[in-house]
Amino acid sequence: MTPDWTPLDAELALWAAEGLTLPLWWRDDDAVTTTPQLDQLTALAEDLDLPVHLAVIPAGAETALADHVAAHPHLVPVVHGWAHQNHAPATEKKAEFRAHRPLPEILAEAGQGKARLQALFGAALRPMFVPPWNRITPEVASGLPALGFRALSTATPRRNPMAAPGLAQVNTHLDPIDWRGSRGLMSPQNLIAQTATLLADRREGRADATEPFGILTHHLVHDDEIWQFTRALLTRLLAGPSQPWTMPPEEIQQ
Structure with missing residues (x-):
């Protein structure tokens, strides 16, 4: 069944009528090497002419991935933790960068991850930290600027710009994936409604309209339905009053 895009189209029309612009960005997690799925992600980014911020797991990152990124400027590497290893007890949600270990040890891994990816990607690496499972404690976040990071990316609308x-x-x-259920595509109608609601919250002042609106994907686990919906959603957003956003190499733009 073809999804009904009317709710999102109507919301985008309101943005256009009010002269608003949606800063739009794309993040894809868990890259370590070249795969057919990475080729598909690369082709989609190039077809859409939309950069994809590739959250690379430093401990497992391979030279082949760096070579691929160097050949495809639509791929923008950022730091995805260290080893994507869970350190939380069984009673808590998975996390690599929450306070389950001494703070110096945690920050050392963040710095080690940045150093390793700088060695692989050089100036292409952007100073953004993406904690696995989108979980991090404030104490760890506060230590990231001293390591050279200029942005932190997790999930849900931010409460503060910094x-x-x-x-x-x-x-x-x-995130279009039904992680708690089928691990396939969530209901397209629910995703469309959710997107429209998120944009309405921005337009009506309930959320920060200046924060780049982020689409999160995981290319390694996509099936055809997820790929098709991701393409359709991004195509629609780009056709609206959107402005693609890319993490700057050095300083974050506010």
């Missing part, structure tokens, strides 16, 4: 002094918060807002 996660800590010197560290901008740039989150993702929509």
Whole structure:
């Protein structure tokens, strides 16, 4: 069944009528090497002419991935934790960068991750930290600027533009995967309604309209339905009053 895009189209029409512009960005998590799925992600980013921020797991990152990124400027590497290893007890949600270990040890891994990816990607690496499972404690976030990070990306609309002094918060807002159920595509109608609601919240002042609106994907686990919906959603957003956003190489833009 073809999804009914009317709710999103109507909301985008209101944005256009009010002269508003939606800053739009794209993050894709868990890259370590080249795969057919990465090729598909690359082709989609190039077809849409929309950069995709590739959250790379430093401990497993391979030279082949760096070579691929160097050949495809639509791929923008950022730091995805260290090893994507859960350190939380069984009674808590998975996390690598919450306070389950001494703070110096946690920050050392964040710095190690940035150093390793700088060695692989050079100037292409952007100073953004993406904690696995989108979970991080304020104490860890506060230590990231001293390591050279300028942005933190987790999930849901940000409460403040800055996660800590010197560290901008740039989150993702929509993930099409049904992680708690089928692990396939969530109901397209629910996703369309959710997107329209998120944009209405911005337009009507209930959420920060200046935060880049983030689409989160995970190319390694996509099936055809997820790929098709992602393409359709991004195409529609780009056709509306949107402005693609990319993390700057050095300083975050406010």
